Amino acid sequence: MFTRPAPGSGVPIYLQLMQQVRHALETGALRAGDQLPGIRVLAEALVINANTVAKAYRELEHEGVLELRHGAGAFVAESTPHAVNTSLVAIVQPAVRELIDELASRGFAEAEIRRLVEAELARRFGVGTSLSRPTRNR
Amino acid sequence: MNTPPVIATRGLAKRYGSFAAVTDMNLSVPSGTISGFLGPNGAGKSTTIRMLLGMVRPSGGTATVLGFRVDDPRESLEIRRRVGYAGEDKRLYDYMTAAQIIRFTRSFFPGWRLDLERRLLSDFRLPLDRRIKKFSKGMRTQLALLLAICRGGELLILDEPTEGLDPIMAERLLEVLVGLAADGTAIFFSSHQIAEVEQIAEHVFIIDGGRLLVDGSLESMREEYRRVDLVFDTAVPDDIRTGLAVPGVERVSVSGRTARLFVSRNVDHVVHRSRALHATAVDVLPIGLKDIFLESLKTARRTDALV
Numbered sequence: 167m168f169t170r171p172a173p174g175s176g177v178p179i180y181l182q183l184m185q186q187v188r189h190a191l192e193t194g195a196l197r198a199g200d201q202l203p204g205i206r207v208l209a210e211a212l213v214i215n216a217n218t219v220a221k222a223y224r225e226l227e228h229e230g231v232l233e234l235r236h237g238a239g240a241f242v243a244e245s246t247p248h249a250v251n252t253s254l255v256a257i258v259q260p261a262v263r264e265l266i267d268e269l270a271s272r273g274f275a276e277a278e279i280r281r282l283v284e285a286e287l288a289r290r291f292g293v294g295t296s297l298s299r300p301t302r303n304r
Numbered sequence: 305m306n307t308p309p310v311i312a313t314r315g316l317a318k319r320y321g322s323f324a325a326v327t328d329m330n331l332s333v334p335s336g337t338i339s340g341f342l343g344p345n346g347a348g349k350s351t352t353i354r355m356l357l358g359m360v361r362p363s364g365g366t367a368t369v370l371g372f373r374v375d376d377p378r379e380s381l382e383i384r385r386r387v388g389y390a391g392e393d394k395r396l397y398d399y400m401t402a403a404q405i406i407r408f409t410r411s412f413f414p415g416w417r418l419d420l421e422r423r424l425l426s427d428f429r430l431p432l433d434r435r436i437k438k439f440s441k442g443m444r445t446q447l448a449l450l451l452a453i454c455r456g457g458e459l460l461i462l463d464e465p466t467e468g469l470d471p472i473m474a475e476r477l478l479e480v481l482v483g484l485a486a487d488g489t490a491i492f493f494s495s496h497q498i499a500e501v502e503q504i505a506e507h508v509f510i511i512d513g514g515r516l517l518v519d520g521s522l523e524s525m526r527e528e529y530r531r532v533d534l535v536f537d538t539a540v541p542d543d544i545r546t547g548l549a550v551p552g553v554e555r556v557s558v559s560g561r562t563a564r565l566f567v568s569r570n571v572d573h574v575v576h577r578s579r580a581l582h583a584t585a586v587d588v589l590p591i592g593l594k595d596i597f598l599e600s601l602k603t604a605r606r607t608d609a610l611v
Contacts, residue, residue, distance in 0.1 A: 214504060
């Protein structure tokens, strides 16, 4: 379920991991009550620092997405703010795909498209936070 | 983190005649995690490590490893007893077989990690009954790493550990290091493989010309370092050229109506000021460790040229 984070992207690895967990919730790969891999297990599987995994889990607990039970591990909270967004994502995703296809067919390179998207994200959510700060569902 | 650093140096220096290999090095390596020690060839990484292990005598400054002073012969012995180390030279007893040297080394260390020995032996597939004399360079590296890792020390110091390992072996090694650190072993490793440092390290030290240039948590560097690209309708204002007098603007390069700023902190402030100076386009991009490394070296070398 988890994929190796891109350490060279300049985006903190714990944020990339948090994003993966949120995505798994949105697609239904993870559901309320499911147990997540142990910190050490996930760190070795992804070959990243265990403290980074721990930080991602802590932040997700703080957001109410996960519950950390002492000695037992990390579980998806019963009322996670990310659940049942599946349908909305399914609707929105094609629009994003279409935009990217459009730009690519007009000759924009991947890096240029990324730049455009990141600039707009920065405009919307503030500078330097485009990729680096979790957005919270309200 | 309240636990004392596993390695602490103050003004550590090493001169060879008129050549300063290491100058005014202040390191504080945190316990219980992985720290990367990055620098180009000849930056002073190995010299620093060898001073920590009592193999090279410092010309100045002080250093402790696990609280023991490196310049005291008895304490230095204690350091070598407690710290697992694999260096560049991979010195091993050539007349022994791999099985013999493993058994020999194991006998000195009560905390020997038999589990890791088995795992590394199966990962590395070393020919156990061949004499070390007949080992290839890669096999020597693997054996030296195994001996250092399995000792079960509180601290592991590795000098270019993946040098000479193929990518699969290198990845296996990184997995083992991640697991060791999760168990509480502090790991300090030098490398010029930026990607592997970026992957597993929590803290990074970058040195060049024997001096410490960057010292920080990798995750906060990812959050704070940015490249800011600016476009102006007319010429780039002088305030931009001089870095806006904002701390954290490390380097400015101007080309025509555009300016590119390398910023280590205060990016919001930089953007705010740039907008106030009527920049028509402001792009902020995160940058990876490779660019942080290269930019820091450029900035330092430029400053050197000015003094």
